[in-house]
Amino acid sequence: MKFFIDFASSSLNKYGEELCGDKVEFYHDEKKFIAVLSDGLGSGVKANILATLTAKIALTMLKEGLSIEEVVDTVIHTLPVCSQRNLAYSTFTIIKVASDGMAYVAEFDNPSIFFLSDREIKKIEWCTTEINGRKIKESRFKLKEKDILVFVSDGVVHAGVGKVLNLGWQWEDIEKYLKENTNKNMSAKTVTNLLLGACDQLYMQQPGDDTTVATIKAVMPKKAILFSGPPIDPEMDNEIVKKIMSTYGRRIVCGGTAGNIVARELNEEVKTSFKVVDKDIPPIGYIKGIDLVTEGVLTIRKATEILEKVKMATDLKFLYEEDGASKLARMLYEDCTHVKFIIGRAINPAHQNPDFPNELSIKLYVLNELKNTLSGLGKIIEVEFY
Known part of the structure; x- marks a missing residue:
């Protein structure tokens, strides 16, 4: 059975910043879908450059069939070093989905993805690989029709910190929110807007961090x-x-x-x-x-x-x-x-x-x-x- 990937992403800029420090890039054809969400160190222009470089490099290499090891190695040796922190740092989440629904996920320092299936949050089995000193989490699993994957930057789990919530919106809280407020008939755009709108409310319309939500849904082609x-x-x-x-x-x-x-x-x-x-x-x-x-x-x-x-x-x-x-x-x-x-x-x-x-x-x-x-x-x- 061949699936089409319904995809949507949207971001809130950190309050006072004109550029978002998160970046989402995606590509798909009849055989595969690839999405990369990257979160650059800090915020503003520098974060935007780091995130954009990471996302574009990763997507370009993955499109050509290169391995995650080669992607990480290239990103590490390409990113400009921050003059203040002396670091070249950008987190990422990579998702590849084949037309038969087989999904591959790689994460580096981003919040773990949410896997919704029939209004339940499915547990994902991870294995950890070390590449050039970076610990990369990887997982492979099969999607079925109307399954949804939601992946976010850490601005989502920090939503409300110091304002509405003392410790921010914890991963388990987001999991509960998605389980109670989404259903399998929602589009990827609707799920993205729903979660991002909740974050905006928790931040009281003044986000303390760049906040990005991206959603993937497996659907039949129309x-x-x-x-x-x-x-x-x-x-x-x-x-x-x-x-x-x-x-x-x-x-x-x-x-x-x-x-x-x-x-x-x-x-x-x-x-x-x-x-x-x-x-x-x-x-x-x-x-x-x-x-x-x-x-x-x-x-x-x-x-x-x-x-x-x-x-x-x-x-x-x-x-x-x-x-x-x-x-x-x-x-x-x-x-x-x-x-x-x-x-x-x-x-x-x-x-x-x-x-x-x-x-x-x-x-x-x-x-x-x-x-x-x-x-x-x-x-x-x-x-x-x-």
Whole structure:
């Protein structure tokens, strides 16, 4: 059984700091998922540099299949030494998940991860390896569908220290909180926001340390296909529509011309809805057999802006507006893990001077921005041009 990894992370900066001393990097393809959370020594600019170097080095090496020993050795010999403490120090948590759900975890001086399965916290068996004087905890175990892994920086276990709580939020307290307040139907983003929001409250909105929460959830893949723009060769219209209709998953059409092509090939009508009137976003349409029909450039651009907000948002209420851009953003974020873009490259004179090269097309630009934003949210993207 092949799983997709739903992933989300978010951070609170230490009060008074513009940069976060924690860093999360992740990568995934059809075969593997890798995430690294690093916490740099101290806070501010120096911590940010240490954490960023650690996370990026570790992720790059792990992607290439190098061992944890090589990663740790490289990090130790690469990090700049702090002039005040005479140390080059950054903690990390590394998680690798194969498509069959086999997980590998390596931790160095970060709080231990939380493994939630059916609303129970599962105990993880660890073994300890010493690499260049650093004690690294390692574990391997199998995930099943809807299992959740939560990993955090030490700002989470310090939440509330000296304010609401004398000794901070202990690991066992966080374990209890997750067990009582999460369920297997929550998304990774929801779990992340829930825990980070609790930390913010304990800190009374003035975090005493950089605080980061990252969440991994094993889910079954959900696919979508998005068609926008007429193909250069009109003879390809029928092939494109057949491809759309053969997709098992969400079917999305963006753009008036694309909508007319699909309706014509299906021998259906495009019906426009005026239930929601928005001066900035054109109305949506309906075609039988298609899940969502929207206008093109304006709606795609606005949907991209909405999806960018998702990355750092602690409340996703803005995703549930009824305009076309919100519907598009919500469908792409919540209802699919894999998105195939079918992009026609014929130039629409309404968007572009037809004498300009295709690379400068506004339509192609906004679709590329949407693709990049979805990739940044952890979606697997495939693009076909016609």
